[in-house]
Amino acid sequence: MTIIDTAELTKTYNGRGGCRGITLQVPEGCIFGLLGPNGAGKSTFVKMLAGLHRPDSGRAAVLGRPLGQPEARRKLGYLPELFRFQEWLTAAEVLRFHGRLGGLSPRETRASAFRNRIRDTLELVGLSDAADRKVGGFSKGMQQRLGLAAALLLEPELLILDEPASALDPVGRYEVRRLLKRLRDKGVTIFLNTHLLEDVEELCDEAAFLYGGELLASGPLHKLLGGTGVGGNAGANWRFRLGGWLPETWAELNDAAGGSLSSLLNLVEADDGGNALLTAAVTDREQAGYLCSLFIRCGLTLYESGPERNSLEAWFLRMAESRRGGGSQ
Numbered sequence: 457m458t459i460i461d462t463a464e465l466t467k468t469y470n471g472r473g474g475c476r477g478i479t480l481q482v483p484e485g486c487i488f489g490l491l492g493p494n495g496a497g498k499s500t501f502v503k504m505l506a507g508l509h510r511p512d513s514g515r516a517a518v519l520g521r522p523l524g525q526p527e528a529r530r531k532l533g534y535l536p537e538l539f540r541f542q543e544w545l546t547a548a549e550v551l552r553f554h555g556r557l558g559g560l561s562p563r564e565t566r567a568s569a570f571r572n573r574i575r576d577t578l579e580l581v582g583l584s585d586a587a588d589r590k591v592g593g594f595s596k597g598m599q600q601r602l603g604l605a606a607a608l609l610l611e612p613e614l615l616i617l618d619e620p621a622s623a624l625d626p627v628g629r630y631e632v633r634r635l636l637k638r639l640r641d642k643g644v645t646i647f648l649n650t651h652l653l654e655d656v657e658e659l660c661d662e663a664a665f666l667y668g669g670e671l672l673a674s675g676p677l678h679k680l681l682g683g684t685g686v687g688g689n690a691g692a693n694w695r696f697r698l699g700g701w702l703p704e705t706w707a708e709l710n711d712a713a714g715g716s717l718s719s720l721l722n723l724v725e726a727d728d729g730g731n732a733l734l735t736a737a738v739t740d741r742e743q744a745g746y747l748c749s750l751f752i753r754c755g756l757t758l759y760e761s762g763p764e765r766n767s768l769e770a771w772f773l774r775m776a777e778s779r780r781g782g783g784s785q
């Protein structure tokens with residue numbers, strides 16, 4: 457099922473800025489990253505999805521229903537880019553208030569099931585100890601965690617997060633990444649607007665790139681990166697550091713793989729000590745895992761295997777540069 461489906465969606469501010477003609481599909485159960493430089497139109501697009509901005513033109517459906525319909529909004533969790541909470545309330549009280557905003561009756565928000573839900577949600581975002589503290593005394597990172605808790609509170613099917621980790625320290629970012637992966641595993645679709653490319657690289661199955669209010673590219677991440685030829689070989693997006701490499705190793709690996717290796721794998725460098733760096737254009741993690749098992753079967757030591765670092769950054773810069781070169785701005 458397509459969870460977000462837009463066609464030529466447009467919103468400008470008195471004819472300026474915003475975003476124009478955005479046609480985008482987000483499949484169910486994925487983490488989708490929205491990328492683009494400052495002022496690209498990302499937040500404008502996200503606000504339309506969340507029902508906060510009315511489009512000037514175009515069509516969109518969220519969770520199978522037209523934008524802004526209460527039925528779809530009930531299944532949607534939203535963390536805005538700029539949030540402010542009632543400083544005089546405690547964290548638990550803020551969430552109870554969000555329960556009311558989400559359509560629960562006063563009785564329902566006082567029920568023990570909902571109190572437990574508040575407790576569990578605060579635990580999910582690492583705020584258990586702060587449940588009864590006033591939000592006015594929270595650090596920015598704690599407030600962002602509370603914002604995430606508010607978005608998660610009513611167990612949404614779609615989570616729209618506008619810069620969810622911008623105020624978090626490295627541990628907080630790691631925890632949020634882990635939480636988002638767990639939610640995806642449970643079937644929640646996550647739409648992520650972020651400048652943190654390492655988060656996109658690690659989390660996102662698909663992504664879109666906005667520039668100057670227009671959509672320049674969208675699709676599965678490995679296809680987007682592959683299309684630009686970023687990396688050691690055309691489309692390389694995975695790297696392996698190996699030990700025990702000998703001059704005859706390549707031929708052995710190729711035999712073990714049935715002769716199909718050169719279209720997939722690229723030997724970037726190998727030294728006399730047997731250390732080798734290889735890159736590959738893999739289509740998914742399973743294919744990277746297959747290569748790892750191949751290396752081990754051939755007696756190599758696998759020191760490192762993971763996404764090619766900075767490939768997304770290189771892609772991002774190229775996309776922005778190509779557009780600037782094209783004189784669109």
Ligand SMILES: Nc1ncnc2c1ncn2[C@@H]1O[C@H](COP(=O)(O)OP(=O)(O)OP(=O)(O)O)[C@@H](O)[C@H]1O
Pocket residue numbers: 469472473474475492493494495496497498499500501
């Ligand atoms: N309320 C507003 N009134 C007038 N112009 C606006 C308003 N909100 C956004 N814009 C303009 O629309 C364009 C897109 O802004 P938007 O905030 O959607 O971009 P963004 O990609 O989210 O940027 P950032 O990464 O800096 O948050 C910008 O040129 C911005 O100045």
